[in-house]
Amino acid sequence: xxxxxxxxxxxxCKIVYYGPGLCGKTTNLQHVYSKTAPEAKGKxxxxxxxxxxxxxxxxxxxxxxxxxxxxxRFHLYTVPGQVFYDASRKLILKGVDGIVFxxxxxxxxxxxxxxxxxxxxxxxxxxxxDLDKLPYVVQYNKRDLPNAVSVDELRKELNPTNVxxxxxxxxxxxxxxxxxxxxxxxxxxxxxxxx
Amino acid sequence: MSTSxxxxxxxxxxxxxxxxxxxxxxxxxxxxxxxxxxxxxxSGVGETERFDTTSLASLTAGNIAATGxxxxxxxxxxxxxxxxxxxxxxxxxxxxxxRVILVVLFDNRSSLGLVRLRVKKSSEELSTIFxxxxxxxxxxxxxxxxxxxxxxxxxxxxDNLFS
Numbered sequence: 407x408x409x410x411x412x413x414x415x416x417x418x419c420k421i422v423y424y425g426p427g428l429c430g431k432t433t434n435l436q437h438v439y440s441k442t443a444p445e446a447k448g449k450x451x452x453x454x455x456x457x458x459x460x461x462x463x464x465x466x467x468x469x470x471x472x473x474x475x476x477x478x479r480f481h482l483y484t485v486p487g488q489v490f491y492d493a494s495r496k497l498i499l500k501g502v503d504g505i506v507f508x509x510x511x512x513x514x515x516x517x518x519x520x521x522x523x524x525x526x527x528x529x530x531x532x533x534x535x536d537l538d539k540l541p542y543v544v545q546y547n548k549r550d551l552p553n554a555v556s557v558d559e560l561r562k563e564l565n566p567t568n569v570x571x572x573x574x575x576x577x578x579x580x581x582x583x584x585x586x587x588x589x590x591x592x593x594x595x596x597x598x599x600x601x
Numbered sequence: 602m603s604t605s606x607x608x609x610x611x612x613x614x615x616x617x618x619x620x621x622x623x624x625x626x627x628x629x630x631x632x633x634x635x636x637x638x639x640x641x642x643x644s645g646v647g648e649t650e651r652f653d654t655t656s657l658a659s660l661t662a663g664n665i666a667a668t669g670x671x672x673x674x675x676x677x678x679x680x681x682x683x684x685x686x687x688x689x690x691x692x693x694x695x696x697x698x699x700r701v702i703l704v705v706l707f708d709n710r711s712s713l714g715l716v717r718l719r720v721k722k723s724s725e726e727l728s729t730i731f732x733x734x735x736x737x738x739x740x741x742x743x744x745x746x747x748x749x750x751x752x753x754x755x756x757x758x759x760d761n762l763f764s
Binding site for chain 1: 606607608609610611614615637638639640641643653655656659660663666667669670751752753754758759761762763
Protein backbone atom coordinates (compact mmCIF):
# COMPACT_ATOMS: atom_id res chain seq x y z
CA UNK A 407 0.00 0.00 0.00
CA UNK A 408 1.24 3.44 -0.78
CA UNK A 409 2.31 5.51 2.18
CA UNK A 410 1.24 9.16 2.24
CA UNK A 411 3.13 11.39 4.63
CA UNK A 412 1.55 14.82 5.06
CA UNK A 413 4.24 15.82 7.53
CA UNK A 414 7.15 15.42 5.11
CA UNK A 415 4.90 15.79 2.03
CA UNK A 416 5.87 12.50 0.45
CA UNK A 417 4.13 9.68 -1.29
CA UNK A 418 5.83 6.29 -1.42
CA CYS A 419 4.73 3.49 -3.72
CA LYS A 420 5.99 -0.07 -4.17
CA ILE A 421 6.46 -1.71 -7.58
CA VAL A 422 7.31 -5.40 -7.83
CA TYR A 423 8.96 -7.03 -10.86
CA TYR A 424 7.75 -10.62 -11.12
CA GLY A 425 8.58 -13.38 -13.59
CA PRO A 426 10.33 -16.73 -14.10
CA GLY A 427 13.99 -17.32 -13.24
CA LEU A 428 16.52 -15.60 -15.51
CA CYS A 429 13.86 -13.57 -17.35
CA GLY A 430 15.67 -10.28 -16.63
CA LYS A 431 14.01 -8.69 -13.60
CA THR A 432 17.29 -7.73 -11.97
CA THR A 433 18.62 -6.55 -15.34
CA ASN A 434 15.61 -4.21 -15.61
CA LEU A 435 16.50 -2.62 -12.28
CA GLN A 436 20.18 -2.45 -13.13
CA HIS A 437 19.37 -0.54 -16.30
CA VAL A 438 17.08 1.89 -14.47
CA TYR A 439 19.83 2.38 -11.90
CA SER A 440 22.53 3.05 -14.47
CA LYS A 441 20.45 5.56 -16.42
CA THR A 442 18.99 7.56 -13.55
CA ALA A 443 20.55 10.81 -12.33
CA PRO A 444 22.37 10.35 -8.99
CA GLU A 445 20.08 12.79 -7.17
CA ALA A 446 16.99 10.82 -8.17
CA LYS A 447 18.08 7.41 -6.98
CA GLY A 448 19.23 5.68 -3.82
CA LYS A 449 21.54 2.73 -3.47
CA UNK A 450 20.57 -0.44 -5.29
CA UNK A 451 20.56 -3.44 -3.01
CA UNK A 452 20.81 -6.98 -4.32
CA UNK A 453 20.46 -9.93 -1.99
CA UNK A 454 21.89 -12.53 -4.33
CA UNK A 455 23.75 -15.84 -4.21
CA UNK A 456 27.42 -16.13 -5.10
CA UNK A 457 26.39 -16.93 -8.65
CA UNK A 458 24.41 -13.69 -8.89
CA UNK A 459 21.00 -15.30 -8.70
CA UNK A 460 18.52 -13.28 -6.67
CA UNK A 461 18.12 -14.90 -3.27
CA UNK A 462 15.61 -12.64 -1.56
CA UNK A 463 15.12 -9.41 -3.51
CA UNK A 464 16.70 -6.47 -5.32
CA UNK A 465 15.69 -3.04 -4.18
CA UNK A 466 16.00 0.33 -5.88
CA UNK A 467 14.47 3.55 -4.52
CA UNK A 468 13.64 6.22 -7.09
CA UNK A 469 12.47 9.80 -6.59
CA UNK A 470 10.51 10.91 -9.62
CA UNK A 471 9.79 14.51 -8.74
CA UNK A 472 6.90 16.46 -7.30
CA UNK A 473 3.18 16.41 -7.93
CA UNK A 474 1.25 19.23 -6.32
CA UNK A 475 3.99 19.76 -3.76
CA UNK A 476 4.28 16.09 -2.85
CA UNK A 477 7.54 14.26 -3.48
CA UNK A 478 6.76 11.09 -5.38
CA ARG A 479 8.96 8.11 -4.59
CA PHE A 480 8.85 4.65 -6.09
CA HIS A 481 10.46 1.64 -4.47
CA LEU A 482 11.31 -0.99 -7.07
CA TYR A 483 11.63 -4.61 -5.94
CA THR A 484 12.31 -7.83 -7.79
CA VAL A 485 11.39 -11.28 -6.56
CA PRO A 486 13.63 -14.36 -6.81
CA GLY A 487 12.38 -16.12 -9.93
CA GLN A 488 13.45 -19.69 -9.20
CA VAL A 489 10.49 -21.90 -8.39
CA PHE A 490 11.69 -23.06 -4.96
CA TYR A 491 11.92 -19.53 -3.55
CA ASP A 492 8.15 -19.22 -3.37
CA ALA A 493 8.05 -18.37 0.35
CA SER A 494 10.28 -15.35 -0.28
CA ARG A 495 8.21 -14.22 -3.26
CA LYS A 496 5.09 -14.09 -1.13
CA LEU A 497 6.79 -11.82 1.40
CA ILE A 498 7.88 -9.32 -1.22
CA LEU A 499 4.36 -8.96 -2.59
CA LYS A 500 3.20 -7.55 0.75
CA GLY A 501 2.03 -3.98 0.36
CA VAL A 502 2.51 -3.92 -3.41
CA ASP A 503 1.05 -1.00 -5.40
CA GLY A 504 1.89 -2.09 -8.91
CA ILE A 505 3.25 -5.11 -10.76
CA VAL A 506 5.46 -5.63 -13.79
CA PHE A 507 5.39 -9.16 -15.13
CA UNK A 508 8.62 -9.78 -17.05
CA UNK A 509 8.22 -12.60 -19.53
CA UNK A 510 11.10 -14.41 -21.23
CA UNK A 511 10.35 -14.36 -24.97
CA UNK A 512 12.33 -17.54 -25.73
CA UNK A 513 10.24 -20.42 -26.94
CA UNK A 514 11.65 -22.88 -24.38
CA UNK A 515 10.70 -20.55 -21.51
CA UNK A 516 7.03 -20.36 -22.43
CA UNK A 517 5.99 -22.94 -19.83
CA UNK A 518 8.04 -21.16 -17.18
CA UNK A 519 6.28 -17.89 -18.05
CA UNK A 520 2.85 -19.43 -17.73
CA UNK A 521 3.75 -21.12 -14.47
CA UNK A 522 5.16 -17.91 -13.00
CA UNK A 523 2.09 -15.92 -13.98
CA UNK A 524 -0.18 -18.49 -12.33
CA UNK A 525 2.06 -18.34 -9.28
CA UNK A 526 1.74 -14.55 -9.21
CA UNK A 527 -2.06 -14.71 -9.29
CA UNK A 528 -2.10 -17.36 -6.62
CA UNK A 529 0.30 -15.53 -4.28
CA UNK A 530 -1.57 -12.25 -4.65
CA UNK A 531 -4.86 -13.95 -3.92
CA UNK A 532 -3.41 -15.44 -0.77
CA UNK A 533 -2.70 -11.90 0.44
CA UNK A 534 -6.12 -10.62 -0.51
CA UNK A 535 -5.20 -8.92 -3.77
CA ASP A 536 -6.66 -9.44 -7.22
CA LEU A 537 -4.21 -9.02 -10.12
CA ASP A 538 -7.01 -7.68 -12.33
CA LYS A 539 -7.63 -4.83 -9.90
CA LEU A 540 -4.00 -3.85 -9.41
CA PRO A 541 -1.95 -1.52 -11.63
CA TYR A 542 -0.27 -4.15 -13.80
CA VAL A 543 1.80 -4.22 -17.00
CA VAL A 544 3.54 -6.98 -18.96
CA GLN A 545 6.99 -6.83 -20.51
CA TYR A 546 8.13 -9.27 -23.22
CA ASN A 547 11.86 -9.34 -22.62
CA LYS A 548 14.74 -10.70 -24.72
CA ARG A 549 13.18 -9.68 -28.03
CA ASP A 550 16.66 -9.64 -29.57
CA LEU A 551 17.16 -13.40 -29.27
CA PRO A 552 16.73 -15.55 -32.40
CA ASN A 553 14.42 -18.04 -30.70
CA ALA A 554 11.96 -15.39 -29.50
CA VAL A 555 8.28 -16.26 -29.89
CA SER A 556 6.10 -13.74 -31.76
CA VAL A 557 4.50 -11.01 -29.67
CA ASP A 558 1.02 -12.11 -30.81
CA GLU A 559 1.60 -15.55 -29.39
CA LEU A 560 3.04 -14.21 -26.11
CA ARG A 561 0.12 -11.85 -25.78
CA LYS A 562 -2.37 -14.67 -26.29
CA GLU A 563 -0.75 -16.79 -23.57
CA LEU A 564 0.33 -14.18 -21.06
CA ASN A 565 -1.87 -11.15 -21.47
CA PRO A 566 -5.46 -12.30 -21.97
CA THR A 567 -6.79 -9.28 -20.06
CA ASN A 568 -5.07 -6.84 -22.42
CA VAL A 569 -3.14 -4.75 -19.94
CA UNK A 570 -0.46 -2.40 -21.33
CA UNK A 571 2.42 -4.52 -22.67
CA UNK A 572 5.89 -3.71 -23.96
CA UNK A 573 8.64 -5.34 -25.97
CA UNK A 574 12.03 -5.06 -24.34
CA UNK A 575 15.64 -6.01 -24.33
CA UNK A 576 16.67 -5.27 -20.76
CA UNK A 577 20.37 -5.90 -21.38
CA UNK A 578 20.50 -2.97 -23.82
CA UNK A 579 17.78 -1.05 -21.98
CA UNK A 580 15.25 -1.06 -24.79
CA UNK A 581 11.70 -0.86 -23.42
CA UNK A 582 12.80 -0.73 -19.79
CA UNK A 583 11.78 2.84 -19.03
CA UNK A 584 8.60 2.56 -21.12
CA UNK A 585 7.55 -0.34 -18.90
CA UNK A 586 8.38 1.48 -15.68
CA UNK A 587 6.62 4.67 -16.76
CA UNK A 588 3.50 2.76 -17.70
CA UNK A 589 3.15 1.02 -14.34
CA UNK A 590 4.03 4.20 -12.39
CA UNK A 591 1.37 6.06 -14.30
CA UNK A 592 -1.24 3.40 -13.58
CA UNK A 593 -0.40 3.61 -9.87
CA UNK A 594 -0.77 7.39 -9.82
CA UNK A 595 -4.06 7.21 -11.69
CA UNK A 596 -5.22 4.68 -9.10
CA UNK A 597 -4.19 7.02 -6.29
CA UNK A 598 -6.07 9.80 -7.99
CA UNK A 599 -9.22 7.73 -7.87
CA UNK A 600 -8.57 7.53 -4.14
CA UNK A 601 -8.38 3.76 -3.91
CA MET B 602 -7.41 -4.82 -0.29
CA SER B 603 -5.76 -6.63 2.57
CA THR B 604 -4.48 -3.62 4.48
CA SER B 605 -5.62 -0.06 4.67
CA UNK B 606 -3.48 2.69 3.30
CA UNK B 607 -0.95 4.26 5.62
CA UNK B 608 -1.39 7.99 5.98
CA UNK B 609 0.67 10.24 8.23
CA UNK B 610 -0.52 13.64 9.47
CA UNK B 611 1.49 16.48 10.97
CA UNK B 612 0.01 16.19 14.44
CA UNK B 613 0.76 12.48 14.88
CA UNK B 614 4.14 12.88 13.21
CA UNK B 615 5.16 15.35 15.91
CA UNK B 616 3.84 13.07 18.65
CA UNK B 617 5.70 10.08 17.25
CA UNK B 618 8.93 12.02 16.95
CA UNK B 619 8.62 13.24 20.52
CA UNK B 620 8.33 9.64 21.74
CA UNK B 621 11.31 8.34 19.78
CA UNK B 622 13.45 11.40 20.65
CA UNK B 623 12.82 10.61 24.31
CA UNK B 624 13.59 6.94 23.73
CA UNK B 625 16.86 7.93 22.04
CA UNK B 626 17.93 9.84 25.16
CA UNK B 627 16.57 7.39 27.75
CA UNK B 628 18.14 4.36 26.09
CA UNK B 629 21.40 6.13 25.31
CA UNK B 630 21.25 4.88 21.73
CA UNK B 631 22.68 6.32 18.50
CA UNK B 632 19.82 6.20 16.03
CA UNK B 633 16.17 5.19 16.07
CA UNK B 634 14.01 4.48 13.03
CA UNK B 635 10.37 3.73 12.56
CA UNK B 636 9.59 1.68 9.48
CA UNK B 637 6.31 0.53 7.99
CA UNK B 638 6.07 -3.27 7.52
CA UNK B 639 6.11 -2.68 3.76
CA UNK B 640 9.57 -1.13 3.97
CA UNK B 641 8.74 2.57 3.91
CA UNK B 642 10.63 4.78 6.34
CA UNK B 643 8.24 6.66 8.63
CA SER B 644 10.66 8.65 10.74
CA GLY B 645 14.15 8.63 12.19
CA VAL B 646 16.00 10.48 14.97
CA GLY B 647 19.62 10.68 16.08
CA GLU B 648 22.62 10.39 13.75
CA THR B 649 20.39 9.56 10.78
CA GLU B 650 22.59 11.35 8.23
CA ARG B 651 25.31 8.72 8.72
CA PHE B 652 23.07 5.99 7.33
CA ASP B 653 21.35 5.12 4.10
CA THR B 654 17.93 5.26 5.73
CA THR B 655 15.94 4.12 2.69
CA SER B 656 17.97 0.93 2.31
CA LEU B 657 17.89 0.37 6.03
CA ALA B 658 14.09 0.59 6.03
CA SER B 659 13.71 -1.82 3.14
CA LEU B 660 16.11 -4.40 4.58
CA THR B 661 14.56 -4.17 8.04
CA ALA B 662 11.14 -4.86 6.61
CA GLY B 663 12.58 -7.76 4.59
CA ASN B 664 14.18 -9.10 7.74
CA ILE B 665 10.95 -8.87 9.74
CA ALA B 666 9.03 -10.47 6.89
CA ALA B 667 11.50 -13.35 6.64
CA THR B 668 11.56 -14.05 10.39
CA GLY B 669 7.77 -13.71 10.42
CA UNK B 670 7.67 -16.46 7.78
CA UNK B 671 9.95 -18.59 9.96
CA UNK B 672 7.71 -17.97 12.98
CA UNK B 673 4.65 -19.22 11.11
CA UNK B 674 6.51 -22.36 10.04
CA UNK B 675 7.07 -23.33 13.67
CA UNK B 676 3.56 -22.33 14.76
CA UNK B 677 4.32 -18.90 16.24
CA UNK B 678 2.37 -15.81 15.26
CA UNK B 679 5.50 -13.71 14.86
CA UNK B 680 8.84 -12.99 16.52
CA UNK B 681 8.18 -9.59 17.99
CA UNK B 682 11.79 -8.82 18.92
CA UNK B 683 14.99 -9.35 16.93
CA UNK B 684 18.44 -8.57 18.20
CA UNK B 685 21.58 -8.37 16.08
CA UNK B 686 24.88 -8.11 17.87
CA UNK B 687 27.91 -6.61 16.13
CA UNK B 688 31.46 -5.86 17.21
CA UNK B 689 30.68 -2.24 17.95
CA UNK B 690 27.07 -1.55 17.07
CA UNK B 691 23.96 -3.55 17.75
CA UNK B 692 20.44 -3.50 16.36
CA UNK B 693 17.32 -4.01 18.40
CA UNK B 694 14.30 -4.49 16.15
CA UNK B 695 10.77 -4.82 17.49
CA UNK B 696 7.22 -4.77 16.16
CA UNK B 697 4.96 -2.03 17.51
CA UNK B 698 1.20 -2.35 17.42
CA UNK B 699 1.40 -5.23 14.96
CA ARG B 700 2.20 -3.04 11.99
CA VAL B 701 5.16 -0.75 12.55
CA ILE B 702 8.82 -1.68 13.09
CA LEU B 703 10.96 0.11 15.66
CA VAL B 704 14.71 -0.06 15.03
CA VAL B 705 17.16 1.01 17.72
CA LEU B 706 20.89 1.19 16.94
CA PHE B 707 23.16 1.33 19.98
CA ASP B 708 26.78 0.69 21.01
CA ASN B 709 28.54 -0.08 24.29
CA ARG B 710 27.41 3.19 25.85
CA SER B 711 24.10 1.41 26.32
CA SER B 712 23.10 -2.19 26.95
CA LEU B 713 20.57 -4.66 25.64
CA GLY B 714 18.77 -4.66 28.99
CA LEU B 715 18.35 -0.90 29.05
CA VAL B 716 17.21 -0.77 25.42
CA ARG B 717 14.66 -3.53 25.96
CA LEU B 718 13.28 -1.82 29.01
CA ARG B 719 12.92 1.60 27.38
CA VAL B 720 11.62 0.17 24.12
CA LYS B 721 8.85 -1.61 25.99
CA LYS B 722 7.60 1.61 27.53
CA SER B 723 7.83 3.63 24.31
CA SER B 724 6.13 0.87 22.31
CA GLU B 725 2.97 1.27 24.32
CA GLU B 726 2.90 5.00 23.67
CA LEU B 727 3.62 4.49 19.97
CA SER B 728 0.89 1.85 19.68
CA THR B 729 -1.65 4.32 21.00
CA ILE B 730 -0.58 7.00 18.54
CA PHE B 731 -0.66 4.63 15.58
CA UNK B 732 -4.08 3.35 16.58
CA UNK B 733 -5.33 6.92 16.65
CA UNK B 734 -3.72 7.53 13.29
CA UNK B 735 -5.39 4.49 11.71
CA UNK B 736 -8.79 5.58 12.99
CA UNK B 737 -8.24 9.08 11.72
CA UNK B 738 -7.31 7.99 8.21
CA UNK B 739 -10.21 5.55 8.08
CA UNK B 740 -12.61 8.32 9.05
CA UNK B 741 -11.09 10.64 6.47
CA UNK B 742 -11.47 7.96 3.82
CA UNK B 743 -15.09 7.28 4.77
CA UNK B 744 -16.10 10.90 4.79
CA UNK B 745 -14.57 11.23 1.31
CA UNK B 746 -12.53 14.15 2.54
CA UNK B 747 -10.70 15.51 -0.48
CA UNK B 748 -7.78 17.07 1.34
CA UNK B 749 -5.97 14.26 -0.43
CA UNK B 750 -3.74 16.04 -2.92
CA UNK B 751 -4.07 13.44 -5.64
CA UNK B 752 -7.78 13.85 -6.11
CA UNK B 753 -7.23 16.85 -8.36
CA UNK B 754 -4.16 15.86 -10.31
CA UNK B 755 -4.44 15.87 -14.04
CA UNK B 756 -2.96 13.56 -16.64
CA UNK B 757 -0.57 16.39 -17.47
CA UNK B 758 0.75 16.42 -13.91
CA UNK B 759 1.53 12.74 -14.21
CA ASP B 760 3.09 13.08 -17.65
CA ASN B 761 5.29 15.92 -16.40
CA LEU B 762 6.91 13.60 -13.88
CA PHE B 763 8.38 11.58 -16.71
CA SER B 764 9.49 14.36 -18.97
